[in-house]
Amino acid sequence: MSKCVAITGIGLVNPLGIGKKKFWDNLVAGKNAVQIITRFDPKHLPVQVAGQIDGFNPKDFLPSRLAVKMDRFAHYAVAASKLALDDADIDLQEYDPYRVGVWFGNNAGGWDICERGLFELYRDGAPFVNPWQATAWFPTSPQGYVSITYGIKGMCKSFICDRASGASALYFAVRAILEGECDLILAGGTEAPLTPFGIICYYETGVLASSTQNLNVYRPFDKLRSGTVLGEGSTVLILEKLEDAESRGANIYGKLYLGSMTTDADGVNNKNYQYSQVRALANANLSVDDIDVIYPEAAGTLASDLVEAEAIQEVFRSNLKVHIACPKASYGHLYGASTATDIAVGLLAAKNQVLPPTINTEFLDDGFDLNIQSQPVSGSFSNMLFSSRAREGSNVSMLVISN
Numbered sequence: 001m002s003k004c005v006a007i008t009g010i011g012l013v014n015p016l017g018i019g020k021k022k023f024w025d026n027l028v029a030g031k032n033a034v035q036i037i038t039r040f041d042p043k044h045l046p047v048q049v050a051g052q053i054d055g056f057n058p059k060d061f062l063p064s065r066l067a068v069k070m071d072r073f074a075h076y077a078v079a080a081s082k083l084a085l086d087d088a089d090i091d092l093q094e095y096d097p098y099r100v101g102v103w104f105g106n107n108a109g110g111w112d113i114c115e116r117g118l119f120e121l122y123r124d125g126a127p128f129v130n131p132w133q134a135t136a137w138f139p140t141s142p143q144g145y146v147s148i149t150y151g152i153k154g155m156c157k158s159f160i161c162d163r164a165s166g167a168s169a170l171y172f173a174v175r176a177i178l179e180g181e182c183d184l185i186l187a188g189g190t191e192a193p194l195t196p197f198g199i200i201c202y203y204e205t206g207v208l209a210s211s212t213q214n215l216n217v218y219r220p221f222d223k224l225r226s227g228t229v230l231g232e233g234s235t236v237l238i239l240e241k242l243e244d245a246e247s248r249g250a251n252i253y254g255k256l257y258l259g260s261m262t263t264d265a266d267g268v269n270n271k272n273y274q275y276s277q278v279r280a281l282a283n284a285n286l287s288v289d290d291i292d293v294i295y296p297e298a299a300g301t302l303a304s305d306l307v308e309a310e311a312i313q314e315v316f317r318s319n320l321k322v323h324i325a326c327p328k329a330s331y332g333h334l335y336g337a338s339t340a341t342d343i344a345v346g347l348l349a350a351k352n353q354v355l356p357p358t359i360n361t362e363f364l365d366d367g368f369d370l371n372i373q374s375q376p377v378s379g380s381f382s383n384m385l386f387s388s389r390a391r392e393g394s395n396v397s398m399l400v401i402s403n
Helices: 020-028 072-087 111-124 141-150 165-178 196-204 242-247 271-283 302-315 335-352
Strands: 004-014 034-036 049-051 100-105 157-159 184-191 233-240 254-257 260-263 293-295 383-389 394-402
Touching (some): 004 020, 004 165, 004 335, 020 335, 072 111, 072 141, 072 233, 100 141, 100 165, 100 335, 141 157, 157 165, 165 184, 165 383, 165 394, 271 302, 271 394, 302 383, 335 383, 335 394
Parallel strands (some): 100 184
Antiparallel strands (some): 034 049, 184 233, 254 394
């Protein structure tokens, strides 16, 4: 049995830009989309910077009557899905709706409508809470609205697994296609946590960098790193059976291989993280010396970056010149959408033969022997390893080989 599926479409709604061209142009130019939050007044919050999306209008992708019933994270998912389907040149009317699925990662649901509902409950009482509250904030809402929009009736799943939410969705989406449950899957994730309530909740977990003005505070693997910076957005990838994509003459960006998923209860032990990388390499019949670039979690926290650096240095001890790319520093951590976004970056980097810079990382922490570049690098970046790890101990690694 084949261990890979084809990636034929990319849809991006990101602080760096809506659509793959604007996103890529800004990313490779080294633009920093982290900004002081303007959607509301953040002056009373300990965190006032984030990767905020400006200029997005849900009515460009949805009818008004539907958009008002949805939270922002569902708006982003529907928009990214349309962009991905258009990019793949797919008309779902030509597909059996029972053979198409939607598999998304999301960490905590719809913050905006949840916060408004709590305020209405507190101020006005239960009878005045938005009647769409229950369905609009729920983490499965984006999956549901994408399914409704496109008449999708196949197996659909939503995954809630902290930073590994999106990676989990992709891992199981590949399995679903390989095991014959679906022929085509819209896979990825979506997040919109930029509300006062959302930021406070994330801040209380202890992972966010406390910054009110510093736009360069997201510094993966840097000795001055102090935490993660939140971002928002959605990335959707079109996954198909490889033979189906080839037979219809699709533009295949690359092949996504069945990866490896491990779990550990010890957040500072990297053995299971290492194991996920080793198994992912084996599933793609590649060695560490075959890998051109690694896209790690790069959370920017003291503990998580240490775990990853030590694991990479152990697994790749014979290939320490392998490139390490951390595009999240340019737009913030997207949690459920982070791994799909990393894969989109990897595929665009391979196509353009340019690895975008990792901004803000200036001084690697002591003992970190990692090849991280602050300027664009030209070359071939066909063989890519993507790794994600959650605070709760889930580790996911996947291989992509570009066409």
